[in-house]
Amino acid sequence: MLYFAYGSNMATQRIAARVPARFVTTALLPAYRLAFHQRGGDGSGKCDIVPASAQSAVYGVIWEMASHHKPTLDRYEGLGAAYNETWLTVTDLASDRQFEVQAYIGNLTALGLRPYTWYKHHVLAEAREHGLPAYYLRALEGIEAHQDDNAERHAREMALYAPIEPLMSAT
Template identity: 45%
Template sequence: MLYFAYGSNMSVPRIKARIPAAEFVTTARLHGFRLTFSKPGCDHSGKCDVIQTGREDDAVFGVVYRISALDKPILDRYEGLGIDYLERSVALHTPDGDEIRAYLYVATEQQPELSPYDWYKKHVLCGAREAGLPADYVASIEAVAAVPDPDPERTRKELSIYLSCPVGGGAALSD
């Protein structure tokens, strides 16, 4: 199965912590959508979502992974399939110009006023940088306002999967 990760699961350490057998396939672009951090998380912060705009010049970049049918229910649980996210099949464009189909998760609710926690934004930035997504797209993620998590233990736990990951200016995820 091909899965299109556009948020925190773009990060290899993040997806491997959840689905160790996930295999990188390619990067890809989803036309006619834009990335937001408007999906309400159970921790009351903003998580990634894609919003369909219908404008061909809008695009969401991400990473396509191959996962097994046996691992999909695990990822479904992490994503809250049927509660927090719905599954959708989409056409993606690879850097080679090929069109492929993959599934992604789309939020069931949006709250545009939400901000992501700083650790969540770092997951997304780490994945975008690892994947070599376009610099202007990475810059648009960098420009998203993030807030500190009031739970420092959750921050420590979330970032413990990284040995290092440049997120801007050569800084590692070690806040």
């Protein structure tokens, strides 16, 4: 199955920690906008996609995963409580080919939520890694975020980006 990630699941490290998935391509979802108004279990703002004007668009990553891994991802995303699922048509940025993809849409939205800095980092780091357009990166950079008071959670989330130490060979 094909899954469209537009938030923190764009992060290769984050999706790999959740389910085995293969990168397919980067894609554009027209007539939607990205919002950080989904209430996370930690009380901060998480990503959601919202229908918007024809001039708006959300960029993201298409992952392919075996359908038997979907229930695991559904649990991470809180399917049925935090998020619902939908099927959308997105366009490959490289070839203009269209894909039918599964995506999650927020179910617990509220005004005034902001993401934690580590969550914003997930979204921004992977948007950069996957080469999303510069104007989109600037918009993500402009999202107001706040520091997580839970230093342990912040460190755990940021550890996904720690460089992997090379194995030392015994001599």
